[in-house]
Amino acid sequence: MRCIFCRIESSGSRSVEHILPESLGNSKLVLPKGVVCDKCNNYFAKAVEKPFLEADAVRQMRFHEGLPSKKGRVPSIIGLLDPDVPVQLFRDAKDGSLSAAVPTEHFSRLAARPEGRLLMPMGGALPSGAVLSRFLAKVAAESMAARLIHDAGLLEQFIDDPQLDPLRNHARRGQPMDWSVHVRRIYSSNARTLGADGSWRQVMHESDFLVTPGQEIYFAQAIFGVEFAINIGGPDVDGYLAWLDANNQASPLYAPKNLELYEMPAKP
Template sequence: MRFHQDLESKRGTIPQIDGVIAPDIPALLTRYPKYNFTSIQVPEPALPRILQAGQGTLLFPMADSLPETPVVSRFVAKIALEAMALRLVEYTEGLSYICDEVQLDDLRNHARNGRINSWPIHIRTIYPPNGKIHGINGDLEQIVHEFDFLATDQSEWFFVMILFGVEFAINLGGPEIGGYLHWLEQNNGISPLYTEKHGGIVTMPR
C-alpha cells in the first residue's frame, strides 16, 4: 500500500515490492520519490530474453494480505489510544483518564507488548483505496484516513478507523468483537463512519 500510494518514511524512502515480467522473470520495483522515478531490477541472465522480446507485461501485487500475528491488532490499539488522547487533550484530566483508567489496562498493555495473543479486530474494505470526495473548494480529494468511536446499546465502545478504504474496528474494553458484528447486523452492514450522524452513505468516497 505504501508503494502504490507513494507514502514515504521519515527518511524519505518507500518500501520496494516484488513483481514479475511475464511469464516468469522476477523483478524488483523501487520508487525514488525525490526524482519521481521508478526503477525495475531484474536478474542479469534475464536481460537477453527481455531485450529479445522487445516488449512485455509487468505484473506486481496491488495489495498484500495482512500478517496473521498480533501486530495488526496492536497497531489498531495504539491508534485507538492516540485517537482518544486527541479527543480528550483539551479537557481537564483527559489524558490522565487514558493513562489511569483500569478498563483500558488491557488495551494499553496489548498496544505496548501484545500480552494478549489473540485480540480479534474486524477488517473489511469499504471503498477503493483511491476513493475521493468533493472538498470544500469543489475539487476531488482523496480520503487517506478517518475515524470515530462507536458506543453500542450494550455499553460497548469500539474504535473504528478507515485507512485507504479499509475499515478496522476494535473493542476498547477487551478482546471481543461479537458486539460489533451484532451492531453491523442491526444496521444493515453500514460503516459507523457513514451513518446519518456523519451524513449518510451518500458521503462515502467513490
C-alpha cells in the same frame, strides 16, 4: 505530564507521537511531546508500526500510492516481466516515476525478448494476528488521548483508568496475545470526497468511536478504504458484529454522516 501507556513522568520527552505513521500519509494526527514518552514512542515505531507497514498489502499500497517513509523513500515491491522474470520495482517519491532492477542471472532472457508486459502485484495479505491488533490498539488508545488532550483532568482519568489497561498492555507488551479485530473493505482505495473548499480529496484515512447499545466502545479506523474495528474494552468483536447486523452493515465512520464517496479517475 505522564505517558498514557507506561504512566512514567514524561515532561522531558522530546518526540511528538504520530497516531498513524507518517509512512501512511499522516502529518496532522499528532500528539504533543510527552503524551507518549520517548521510550514508548521508539518501541512502537520498531516493534508495532514497522511490522504493520511491512505487511504485503500495506507495502504494496504504499508503493502504488507513492507514500514515502520518514527517510523519503517509497518501499519497493517485486513484480514480473511477463511471464516469469522477477524484477524489483521502485517509485520515485517526488515525481512518481517507476524504475526496475533485474537480477543479473535473468539478463540474457530479458535481452532475447523484443517486448514484454510488466506485471505489478495489487493484492497481498493484509496484516493479521498480533501485528494488526497491537497496531490498532496503539492507534485507538492514542486517538482517545487526542480527544482529551485539552482537558488535563480528563486525560489524567484516562491514564489511570484500569479498564483501559488491557488495551494498553496489548499495544505495549503484546498481552493478552490474542485480540480480535474486524476487517473489511468499505470503499475503493481511490475513493474521494468533496471538501468544504470545493476541491476533491482522496480519503486516505479516517476514524471514529462507536458506543453500542450494550455500552461497548469500539474504535474504527479506515486506511485507504479498509476498515479495521477493535473493542476498546476487551478482545472480542461480537458487539460490533451485532451492531453491523442491526444497521445493515453500515460503517460507523460515515453512515451517520452520509459521507458521499466517489471513484477517482484512473491514474494516467
